[in-house]
Structures are given as structure tokens and as C-alpha cells.
Amino acid sequence: MRLTGKEVVAAMKEDLLARVDQLKAKNGRPPKLAIVRVGEREDDLSYERGATRRMESVGVAVEVFAFPADVAQEELENCINQINNDEEINGCLLFSPLPDHLEEDRIRNILSAEKDIDGITDESMAGVYNLSGRGFSPCTPEACIKILDHYGYDLKGKRVTIVGRSLVVGKPLAMLVLARHGTVTVCHTRTVDLKERVKEAEIVFVAAGQAEMLGPDYFSEGQVVVDVGIHVNDEGNLVGDVRQEEVEPIVAALTPVPGGVGTVTTSVLVQHVVEAAERVLEKA
Amino acid sequence: MRLTGKEVVAAMKEDLLARVDQLKAKNGRPPKLAIVRVGEREDDLSYERGATRRMESVGVAVEVFAFPADVAQEELENCINQINNDEEINGCLLFSPLPDHLEEDRIRNILSAEKDIDGITDESMAGVYNLSGRGFSPCTPEACIKILDHYGYDLKGKRVTIVGRSLVVGKPLAMLVLARHGTVTVCHTRTVDLKERVKEAEIVFVAAGQAEMLGPDYFSEGQVVVDVGIHVNDEGNLVGDVRQEEVEPIVAALTPVPGGVGTVTTSVLVQHVVEAAERVLEKA
Numbered sequence: 001m002r003l004t005g006k007e008v009v010a011a012m013k014e015d016l017l018a019r020v021d022q023l024k025a026k027n028g029r030p031p032k033l034a035i036v037r038v039g040e041r042e043d044d045l046s047y048e049r050g051a052t053r054r055m056e057s058v059g060v061a062v063e064v065f066a067f068p069a070d071v072a073q074e075e076l077e078n079c080i081n082q083i084n085n086d087e088e089i090n091g092c093l094l095f096s097p098l099p100d101h102l103e104e105d106r107i108r109n110i111l112s113a114e115k116d117i118d119g120i121t122d123e124s125m126a127g128v129y130n131l132s133g134r135g136f137s138p139c140t141p142e143a144c145i146k147i148l149d150h151y152g153y154d155l156k157g158k159r160v161t162i163v164g165r166s167l168v169v170g171k172p173l174a175m176l177v178l179a180r181h182g183t184v185t186v187c188h189t190r191t192v193d194l195k196e197r198v199k200e201a202e203i204v205f206v207a208a209g210q211a212e213m214l215g216p217d218y219f220s221e222g223q224v225v226v227d228v229g230i231h232v233n234d235e236g237n238l239v240g241d242v243r244q245e246e247v248e249p250i251v252a253a254l255t256p257v258p259g260g261v262g263t264v265t266t267s268v269l270v271q272h273v274v275e276a277a278e279r280v281l282e283k284a
Numbered sequence: 285m286r287l288t289g290k291e292v293v294a295a296m297k298e299d300l301l302a303r304v305d306q307l308k309a310k311n312g313r314p315p316k317l318a319i320v321r322v323g324e325r326e327d328d329l330s331y332e333r334g335a336t337r338r339m340e341s342v343g344v345a346v347e348v349f350a351f352p353a354d355v356a357q358e359e360l361e362n363c364i365n366q367i368n369n370d371e372e373i374n375g376c377l378l379f380s381p382l383p384d385h386l387e388e389d390r391i392r393n394i395l396s397a398e399k400d401i402d403g404i405t406d407e408s409m410a411g412v413y414n415l416s417g418r419g420f421s422p423c424t425p426e427a428c429i430k431i432l433d434h435y436g437y438d439l440k441g442k443r444v445t446i447v448g449r450s451l452v453v454g455k456p457l458a459m460l461v462l463a464r465h466g467t468v469t470v471c472h473t474r475t476v477d478l479k480e481r482v483k484e485a486e487i488v489f490v491a492a493g494q495a496e497m498l499g500p501d502y503f504s505e506g507q508v509v510v511d512v513g514i515h516v517n518d519e520g521n522l523v524g525d526v527r528q529e530e531v532e533p534i535v536a537a538l539t540p541v542p543g544g545v546g547t548v549t550t551s552v553l554v555q556h557v558v559e560a561a562e563r564v565l566e567k568a
Contacts, residue, residue, distance in 0.1 A: 126406035181474035190465035
């Protein structure tokens with residue numbers, strides 16, 4: 001079975017449209033995302049276009065704060081502070097990595113956790129770890145969980161293997177799996193016998209960051225596989241961390257690349273902006 | 285083999301004595317720990333006595349801030365702020381849980397991460413999670429790693445199972461194991477087939493919080509087992525989460541209870557105070 005993102009995105013859209021309508025009615029204006037971009041990296045521009053389209057499709061406003069690649073630290077800090085203080089802005093997406101002359105660690109932690117819809121601040125990270133409810137999880141791991149939710153796969157008591165331990169996917173995903181009562185194993189480049197660790201799991205999340213790294217010999221019957229990777233191969237096609245064509249016939253279910261996790265990630269970003277706006281109302 | 289804490293504590297003491305001497309020479313005064321206690325709970329008083337003795341044995345000063353059980357939120361907050369601002373105090377140990385009328389979440393996060401030698405603030409938790417180097421890990425999981433270090437067990441590439449997912453032991457331990465490149469599996473009350481998950485690991489940390497829960501059927505030859513539990517049984521004896529007498533003959537190495545992790549935990553607390561004082565000097 002192919003766990004396509006499209007279906008998840010459609011269900012989320014319906015829910016988000018209704019919530020945005022409610023917010024508009026209560027606030028007299030739509031929720032709003034600020035995008036802070038330094039330079040003109042093609043990856044950033046492409047993500048910006050996609051995110052903007054998805055935001056607008058449910059009525060969330062977007063304001064872009066674009067800076068030249070040589071922007072001064074202070075100017076960028078001022079921008080984040082301004083966003084923190086702007087009541088009309090509910091969330092902020094800051095593209096990273098920032099150019100080398102900037103103190104990224106300092107800049108990201110200036111952002112208020114309340115507006116940190118991409119989970120980049122220490123406060124959001126603490127929240128993912130200690131379940132304080134402050135800030136937000138990074139979007140990609142949450143998208144992975146959303147897909148399983150949508151297709152009715154429960155994590156409770158399941159053996160879950162995660163390949164990758166990055167701060168944007170592997171680690172937060174491990175925390176989300178634990179919060180849903182899965183038994184989680186985190187593997188990485190130093191893992192001995194990775195094949196066995198993947199094969200023995202019931203649910204596998206692959207965020208290895210290496211194109212088509214895991215072939216059919218890593219998988220077994222009945223598994224549910226979420227492929228987080230997205231790469232451009234030599235032929236110019238998008239591929240995942242999993243050799244999709246060879247693995248799909250073996251396992252019970254697999255998220256495709258493209259059209260899987262990535263698609264849902266953008267919708268989670270929208271959901272976070274909406275949620276941030278809702279939290280403001282709840283507090284008032 | 286019995287991995288006794290005593291030997292680890294002795295080695296740490298030697299190191300800490302030298303470091304305290306250096307700090308005294310540079311600062312003209314010893315590092316100092318503030319203990320903040322609300323009420324007179326026997327557990328707190330006993331830990332306070334033990335910690336004070338251990339601090340003084342290497343020349344670290346201790347100041348106790350004791351409050352009645354009905355202390356007002358504001359008074360306690362003022363105390364933490366005062367500790368934050370007191371240059372002579374390097375670390376603060378705040379006993380918890382606090383009485384119900386106090387907002388513990390607010391109080392613990394007032395403490396500066398620089399003085400949070402017990403890892404209770406969000407900033408310390410983020411640090412354990414994202415390796416930012418800010419704040420400190422809780423002492424117990426670090427004591428577990430210290431013991432393995434001392435006896436020469438390397439975690440790199442090892443299969444490590446942790447039983448327990450609490451914020452004071454299981455989760456931070458998982459982060460410390462990942463940082464040392466172990467392949468980590470986190471188990472908990474919802475884990476199906478816990479026995480197998482424990483049996484198949486090379487290194488097992490048991491922090492289940494249940495007296496003598498794991499018997500010999502959970503273990504296999506060659507394993508290294510760290511027993512974090514400490515309970516008083518019906519006969520008034522101290523016991524761990526592992527049925528020590530039955531398990532010891534099976535595995536390659538086991539930390540005893542008492543005399544294992546608990547003993548080392550107090551030394552880690554001392555080490556954190558010393559480290560906090562050293563960090564102040566490095567920054568200056």
C-alpha cells in the first residue's frame with residue numbers, strides 16, 4: 001500500500017480552512033506567517049514559493065522579510081524582535097543555515113517560542129523533549145506521525161526503528177514516538193548491523209539523508225515504512241532514502257518519494273501557524 | 285563483575301580535589317552550592333546531608349536556603365533570583381516536588397542555566413537534547429555513563445536498551461547514549477515483549493522505578509547491566525529494579541544496589557558545581 005501524502009494534505013486542508021475561518025471571525029484578520037530569508041538560495045526560494053501557496057490556499061497570510069546575504073547580525077536580530085512584537089504575525093519561518101558571518105544560535109533563540117512554528121528555538125526543543133507544550137515540534141517528524149495517524153497505524157506498543165538522529169528529524173521523531181507509547185530504537189552511522197535493526201521493526205522511519213541507501217534486504221513483510229529522504233539522483237529524478245521500487249513489493253505500506261512526507265510537512269507548517277493563532281486566543 | 289560506585293567516587297574525588305584547589309587559587313574562595321529546600325521531607329533532608337558531606341569532602345561550600353512548607357511563590361522566586369545574582373554561588377539544587385500551592389514549572393525556569401547543576405530548567409533539557417553545551421544533564425543518567433567509562437565500557441556501536449522514559453533518567457540517558465554513538469532502544473510500561481528487548485542488548489540501563497522487577501529471565505550472558513532503581517523492600521533492605529542476587533551470576537557486569545549508581549550521582553552533583561565555577565572563569 002502506498003501512503004500518499006496527497007490524501008493527508010486534503011484532509012488537513014478541510015480542517016484548516018474551518019479553523020482559519022473561525023480565527024478570521026474572531027480576530028477580524030487571518031493568521032499570518034512571517035518568512036525571514038537571507039540571500040537567494042534556490043532551495044529557500046523554492047520552499048518559500050511552496051509554503052506561500054499552501055498558506056494562501058487556506059487563507060493564511062504571508063509576509064516575506066528578505067535580506068541580502070551580507071546582512072548585519074543586528075539588523076536580522078531587530079527583524080526577529082519586530083516579528084516577536086507584531087501582534088498580527090503568528091508564526092515565523094527562518095531559513096537556515098544562515099551565512100557564516102552570522103551567529104545563528106543567537107538569532108534563532110531570539111524568536112519567541114509562541115511563534116516558533118518550525119521548532120528551531122531551545123524552548124521548542126525542550127518542549128518536544130519534556131512535553132511542556134511550549135513552542136512547536138519541527139514539521140517533518142510531525143508530518144511522519146500525521147501520515148500514520150491518517151492511515152490508521154497506531155504506534156502504541158509497536159517496535160519502531162528510526163534511522164537517523166538529526167535535530168530536525170531523528171531525535172524529535174524519537175520523542176514523538178515515545179509520547180505515543182512506541183518502543184523506539186534510534187540508529188545512525190555508527191550503528192552496527194543496521195540491516196537487522198531495520199528488519200526487526202514493525203514501523204520504520206528512514207531519515208538517513210543518503211539517496212536510495214536502503215534496499216530490499218533491509219525490510220521484511222508487514223512493515224510500515226516512512227521514507228523521509230528526498231534527493232535528486234543522477235538522472236534528475238527525485239528519490240528517497242529507500243529504494244522505493246524494490247522495497248514497495250515487500251512491505252505492507254510505504255510513503256512514496258516524491259508525494260509522501262515532504263508534501264505533508266508543508267501542511268504541518270500551516271497547521272502550526274493556525275495553532276499559534278489559536279493559542280493566542282486561548283490565552284486572552 | 286560488580287561495578288561498585290565506591291571506586292568511581294574515589295577516582296572522581298581525586299580529580300575534583302585538584303580542580304577545587306585550582307578554583308580556590310584563582311578566585312580566592314571555594315565553589316559554592318546553594319540548596320533550596322521547602323518543608324522538611326525526610327528524603328530531602330537525607331539527600332541534603334549526603335550531598336553536603338560529599339561537597340565538603342572536596343572543599344565545595346554549601347549554603348542551605350530552607351523555607352516552611354507554606355512559603356509563598358514570590359518569596360521562593362526571590363530566593364532563586366538572589367541565587368542567580370550571587371557571584372559566590374555557582375550551583376543550585378532545588379528539591380522537588382514542591383508543595384501543590386507553588387508553580388513549580390515557573391520556579392524551576394527562573395534558575396539560570398549556568399547554575400542549574402541538577403538539569404531541571406528547560407534550557408538544560410534543551411542542552412541535553414541538542415548538545416548546545418548550555419546548562420547541565422540531570423546527575424543520575426550522567427552517573428550511569430561515568431560508571432561505564434570508569435570500568436572501560438565503550439558505548440560506540442553497542443546495542444543499548446534503556447528501561448524507563450522519565451525526564452530524570454530514561455530520556456536524558458537516551459540522549460547521552462546517542463551522543464556516545466550507541467544504538468539506543470527506549471522501553472517503558474507500554475513496551476510489548478520487554479524481556480526480549482532487554483535480553484538482546486549488550487548494555488542495559490534499568491530505571492523502571494519498580495522494586496526487583498527484572499529477574500534472571502530478562503538477562504543473557506555477557507551483558508553489562510546498570511541498575512538505577514533504589515527502593516526499600518518489606519524487610520527494610522535497599523533493593524534495585526533488578527533482582528541482583530539472581531542476575532549477577534548470569535551477566536558479565538552489574539552495578540550493585542546500594543553502592544552503585546546512587547553513590548556516583550552525588551559525586552556528579554559535586555562535579556557539576558565545580559564545572560559551573562570553571563565555566564565562569566573560562567568566560568571571564
